Amino acid sequence: MPTVDDITIIGGGPVGLFGLYHSHLRQLRARLIDSLPELGGQVVALYPEKYIFDVGGFPKVTGRELIELLAEQSIKQNASVCLGEKVVGLERDGEVWRLQTSGGEHLTRSVVIAAGLGAFNPRKLGVPGEEEFAGRGVQYFVRQVSAFYGKRVLIVGGGDSAVDWANTLIPHASIRVVHNLPKWQAHEESVEQMRASGIPIGQPWELREIRGADRVEAAVIGPCGSDQQETIAVDEILICIGFSTDLGPIKGWGLPIRGGQIQVDWGMKTPLEGVFAAGDVVTYPGKTKLIALGFGEVGMAVDSAVHYLFPEQRITTKHSSDRGF
Ligand SMILES: Cc1cc2nc3c(=O)[nH]c(=O)nc-3n(C[C@H](O)[C@H](O)[C@H](O)COP(=O)(O)OP(=O)(O)OC[C@H]3O[C@@H](n4cnc5c(N)ncnc54)[C@H](O)[C@@H]3O)c2cc1C
Incomplete structure (x- = not known):
């Protein structure tokens, strides 16, 4: 007989992780699934x-x-956490939900969707060499800041991400920034801090080509609208020009979706029986996308799931101080 979980949480962001904690608190057999390889x-x-x-x-x-503290709080011994597995289908089969994933199938009696903005993909520049050197010197996210220490880093972009990373890395690496617009989108103080450091800033300048052999070795940059250009030696290129998000398969599950978010009621219920949602993925009057708010929502979603699974139990939160974990 295949295992049937009480509750399956789709999404291992802060909200999904805290949902896993609440599921343990409410003594549910829980599983958490995320498409990314990391929580x-x-x-x-x-x-x-x-x-x-x-x-x-x-x-x-x-x-x-x-996130490390949330994982410590939420992932108990023998917890079922499936990473690198995207949920692509949700189908009702009698009393259970069948979740089709890129890794197989899971059966569950209730579901909490904590899928945030959905799967997110970095925006690309489309310049020669970008695809070829992706992951070999061309980065879109900073996974570990120390990986850039002591290196020659070209940062592309003019938003908060680009400027914040420049300011963070300036004391540790040789930084150069190019931004292709006449205005910065980042906070004024952050831009001022970056300028005051004296690093070379090209604006409005663009990255035109990435060159190398096994990995990135050089970047061709120049002022926008001019033939002038220079080739600079670089070890890493950090492209921070935003990202696009997409709920993907979740849009096809018959849920009411407005502005890319699932509409829920006060109990974080969706119109699908036994399916709840919380965090950035939901909308209701007054919704704001904040971690602290998502924590409250997912507690409510799990409590609603408990009431759905065991109707004799009231929708009421248990005190963790009574249970000792
Ligand atoms: C630059 C920046 C700074 C921020 N600063 C703050 C701040 O200071 N304070 C604050 O409160 N908030 C801040 N936020 C907002 C905060 O990060 C979000 O509100 C929070 O991450 C939402 O958590 P979540 O778990 O709902 O979604 P997410 O963090 O988006 O996690 C959702 C997870 O679901 C997974 N997923 C999606 N679809 C599927 C699928 N089909 N199958 C499997 N997995 C799936 C995704 O891979 C992802 O891991 C900031 C956001 C940004 C971008």
């Missing part, structure tokens, strides 16, 4: 080294630290 969702993929200041109890915490 943490946006926080780890997009800003692991940035400080977060608005999570209760943490005056400041980096994205990576927060």
Whole structure:
């Protein structure tokens, strides 16, 4: 007989992870699935080294630290966590839901969708050499800041991500920035801080070509709208020009979706029986996309799932201090 879980959480971002904690608190047999190879969702993929200041109890915490602590809190012994597995289908089969994934199938009695913005893909420049050297010197995310230490790094972009990474790396690496627009999209103070460091900044300049052998060795850059160009030696090119997101297969599951988000009621319920949602993926009047709010929502979603699974139990949160974990 295949295993049937009580609850399956789609998404291993901060909200999905905290949902796993709540599932254990409510003594459910739980599984968490994420398409990325690593836990943490946006926080780890997009800003692991940035400080977060608005999570209760943490005056400041980096994205990576927060996710490590959440994993410690949420992943109990023998927890079922499936990484690198994308959920592509959701089908009702009698009392259970069948979840088709890129790795197979899981059966579950209830589902919490905590899929955030959906699968997210970095925007590309489309310049020669970009595809060829992707992952071999061309990066779109900073997974580990120390990997850039002591290197010659070209940062492409003018938004918060590009400028914040420039400021973070300036003390540790040789940084050069090119941005192809006359205006910066980043915060003014961050741009001022970057300028004050005296690093070479090309604006409006563009990256035209990436060259190398086994990995990146040089970049061809020049002022926009001019034939002038120079070839600079680089070890890493960090392209921070945004990302696109897509709910992908979730859009085909018959859920009410508005503006790319699933509409839920006060109990984080969707119109599909036994399917709940929380975090950035949901919308309701007054919704804001914040980690702290997502934590509350996913507690509510799990409590609603408990009430659905065991109707004799009221929708009420158990105190963790009573249970001791
Ligand atoms: C630069 C930046 C700075 C931010 N700073 C702050 C801040 O200071 N404070 C704050 O509160 N918030 C901040 N946020 C917002 C915060 O990161 C989000 O609100 C939070 O990450 C939402 O968590 P989530 O778990 O709902 O979604 P996500 O973090 O997006 O995680 C969703 C997960 O679901 C997975 N997934 C999606 N579709 C599937 C599928 N079909 N199958 C399997 N897995 C799937 C994804 O791979 C992803 O890992 C910031 C966001 C950004 C971009």
